[in-house]
Amino acid sequence: MTQKQQHNGSKNDRVYIFDTTLRDGEQSPGASMTLEEKLQVAELLDTMGVDIIEAGFPIASNGDFESVTEVAKLVKNAQVCGLARAGAKDIDRAGEALKHAKNPRIHTFISTSPVHMKHKLQMSPEDVMEAVAFSVSHARKYTDNVEWSPEDATRTDRDYLCAVVETAIKAGATTVNIPDTVGYTMPQEYVETITMLRNRVPNIDKAIISTHCHNDLGLAVANSLAGVQAGARQIECTINGIGERAGNAALEEIVMALNVRADLMPQWTGIETTMLARASKLVSAVTAFPVQYNKAIVGQNAFAHESGIHQDGMLKNNQTYEIMTPESVGISQTSLVMGKHSGRHAFREKIKTLGYELGDNQLQEAFTRFKDLADRKKHVFDDDIVALVDDEVAKGIDTIKLSFLTVIAGSEGPQTAKLGLDIDGHASQVESTGDGPVDAIFNAIKALFPHEAVLQLYQVHAVTEGTDAQAEVSVRLEENGKTVTGRGADTDTMVASARAYISALNKLLVKREKQAPGTMSA
Numbered sequence: 001m002t003q004k005q006q007h008n009g010s011k012n013d014r015v016y017i018f019d020t021t022l023r024d025g026e027q028s029p030g031a032s033m034t035l036e037e038k039l040q041v042a043e044l045l046d047t048m049g050v051d052i053i054e055a056g057f058p059i060a061s062n063g064d065f066e067s068v069t070e071v072a073k074l075v076k077n078a079q080v081c082g083l084a085r086a087g088a089k090d091i092d093r094a095g096e097a098l099k100h101a102k103n104p105r106i107h108t109f110i111s112t113s114p115v116h117m118k119h120k121l122q123m124s125p126e127d128v129m130e131a132v133a134f135s136v137s138h139a140r141k142y143t144d145n146v147e148w149s150p151e152d153a154t155r156t157d158r159d160y161l162c163a164v165v166e167t168a169i170k171a172g173a174t175t176v177n178i179p180d181t182v183g184y185t186m187p188q189e190y191v192e193t194i195t196m197l198r199n200r201v202p203n204i205d206k207a208i209i210s211t212h213c214h215n216d217l218g219l220a221v222a223n224s225l226a227g228v229q230a231g232a233r234q235i236e237c238t239i240n241g242i243g244e245r246a247g248n249a250a251l252e253e254i255v256m257a258l259n260v261r262a263d264l265m266p267q268w269t270g271i272e273t274t275m276l277a278r279a280s281k282l283v284s285a286v287t288a289f290p291v292q293y294n295k296a297i298v299g300q301n302a303f304a305h306e307s308g309i310h311q312d313g314m315l316k317n318n319q320t321y322e323i324m325t326p327e328s329v330g331i332s333q334t335s336l337v338m339g340k341h342s343g344r345h346a347f348r349e350k351i352k353t354l355g356y357e358l359g360d361n362q363l364q365e366a367f368t369r370f371k372d373l374a375d376r377k378k379h380v381f382d383d384d385i386v387a388l389v390d391d392e393v394a395k396g397i398d399t400i401k402l403s404f405l406t407v408i409a410g411s412e413g414p415q416t417a418k419l420g421l422d423i424d425g426h427a428s429q430v431e432s433t434g435d436g437p438v439d440a441i442f443n444a445i446k447a448l449f450p451h452e453a454v455l456q457l458y459q460v461h462a463v464t465e466g467t468d469a470q471a472e473v474s475v476r477l478e479e480n481g482k483t484v485t486g487r488g489a490d491t492d493t494m495v496a497s498a499r500a501y502i503s504a505l506n507k508l509l510v511k512r513e514k515q516a517p518g519t520m521s522a
């Protein structure tokens, strides 16, 4: 049998999913999210059944502190975790950020490998050992749910690793995480490391062992599963595997591997797998990190069967080439949804089945845009509606709004954009040229709303197939080291581009306003 196997549901085999998309994931260059985006992701992770959400690194910035605070207030079921280095200041800041959490966890860490202790920390192994005992017991003043990590554990001397793990547990750590920080270990070696800890650390039964594997050699998921086979019962991972350098272990791959191969691995998670595709899309949209087409579980081609032989087999019985169904990960067969005659009630029901809850105003806006889309586009698919609603949900209270846009493109040039904006209730318009129509549009926006932000990324993605497909555009802007990503969707790529740029500018304004209230003008 290759479809979903039944796990035995035994308590000893329950694996806790610790999602670090908002912390390690957000550390990937360019993946920064706004507070609203982090809250959207956190809410989805919570609904999906993630056990622990690592919401940020509170000492790192005021923005991180605020996100941990707000995620802690929002989340209903999951434990909310804040990261802290081994010093009192870090831990106090994490404790403060988590004070509203129903179930807070402090995750404190320090490097233990020779290369890190010598060059990064410039501390002796004895001093590190002292810091471990201090940091864990200090964190215990805030919560009895304390996780401790020896950073670069897989390149740490084994005797020393056993000694620091024992010290951390003695000081009160209830979870010990064994990070493969540089993505260096191999599955069998990781099995040996975890097995050694289980055999040699006398108090190991007082803590849950966790995996945290980076993907530098493409082994993050394999190593995490190997860790579970050796006795780890928490896996740290991220949606789409985003994270430092080559990323972290991908949550969706781990969950589905355990789900599909329950015949080999009885360990199970509490994740609602039908929400995996939605989570992947959301994280890809808010970070503007595209998901590669052949990515396992959530890539566009993950369930596509192109060759004649495969298609023939699938028509006879889908188990010939499918080890799990697209529906089991939340990918509905591309379905034609509704046309221009569909009413608001049907639209609301559709939105619900796609996993959204919209307020009345947002629903009205989304419905108006859907009607407009249905007028212009022959077939409206689920993905069209998802793009449109994501665009609507991402909108804040915008200072800058697009009033109109006319573009002259083509081989004769000059490419020109005539653009009107409403900026804080004041209408203005301009005509600008550029090196291509998109450049002309961005120049026009800059002429009406002068700013110093630098364009870091411009990306276009077709939501569905066909020449009438909606274009989903992402624009990343950088100002004073802060990045924001704006999105826009429309059947007209130029309109989507203008919307995406304006959305990024609006987000920058919110960031500026938070840093220095009263500076909303350009």
Ligand code: KIV
Pocket: 024, 109, 149, 151, 152, 177, 179, 180, 181, 182, 212, 214
């Ligand atoms: O990769 C790593 O070692 C980390 C630690 C902070 C757990 O992210």
Ligand code: ZN
Pocket: 024, 179, 181, 212, 214, 244
């Ligand atoms: Zn990491």
